[in-house]
Amino acid sequence: MTFVFEDIDDVEMERRRSVVEPLTDAVRDLVDAVIRTEVAEGEIPDVTAAVRAVTERLRSRQSDGPYGVRYTRAGTGMPWGNPAVGVRNAVAPPMRVQAGDDGLRWADVRLGAAYEGPPGLVHGGICALLLDHLLGEAAGADGTPSFTGTISVRYLRETRLGPVHLEARTDRYDGPKKFVTGTLSDADGPSVVADAVFVIPRWARATPPQEAPQ
């Protein structure tokens, strides 16, 4: 696993973000339009060719693999391919994570047609994705990296498409384990709750229990 440091400052990161974000937003809009369009079927082949032409243009120069999790010189993360928050990923709603007091992490997200499961309702996997990510951010609020070890997601009731609010925080620690909880709410209040154990991987522990010299 490699974390790439880009030799740029945060001003340059913001400049790059401002260039690429409108493209990603345009693609999100395209995804929504494809789902909801009612243009005549005869128009679809032309539109398909136009989209393929744009894709070809972007593919004329591209990286070999995924974007990775890059960092600026100041250590600001650029997980721009991430499916929950990625600035370059149209699959991401996107969720913009905010920091509150005492390690609270929260976000307001609008979930439209691309996130539908049951009719008019949010797909359960999308709730789990967003909660997993936000709980991960809450686990990371102390500055140590950790992976989702186990996550339990309880769907209290349906979640309506539209604006949703998410919150998460770390409740307690036990060695390398962080116990994190969170909620996802729609306009009627909490609809999904999550409990997770995030584990600091051995390579990131201050005194690795297994690899410590004898």
Ligand SMILES: CCCCC/C=C\C/C=C\C/C=C\C/C=C\CCCC(=O)SCCNC(=O)CCNC(=O)[C@H](O)C(C)(C)COP(=O)(O)OP(=O)(O)OC[C@H]1O[C@@H](n2cnc3c(N)ncnc32)[C@H](O)[C@@H]1OP(=O)(O)O
């Ligand atoms: C370092 C990651 C950084 C990732 C950055 C990513 C994106 C950056 C973007 C934004 C940055 C902000 C935050 C990140 C946000 C979201 C991230 C989303 C989260 C993910 O998408 S992440 C991918 C899915 N995730 C995995 O891909 C994990 C695969 N897995 C492993 O990497 C190992 O399996 C690991 C590390 C879990 C444990 O391995 P290990 O060798 O360190 O464990 P070890 O044996 O030392 O156990 C020590 C104590 O943890 C207990 N324990 C062990 N495993 C457990 C489990 N599964 N559940 C509950 N408890 C468990 C033991 O029982 C023992 O506890 P006890 O002593 O009490 O028994």
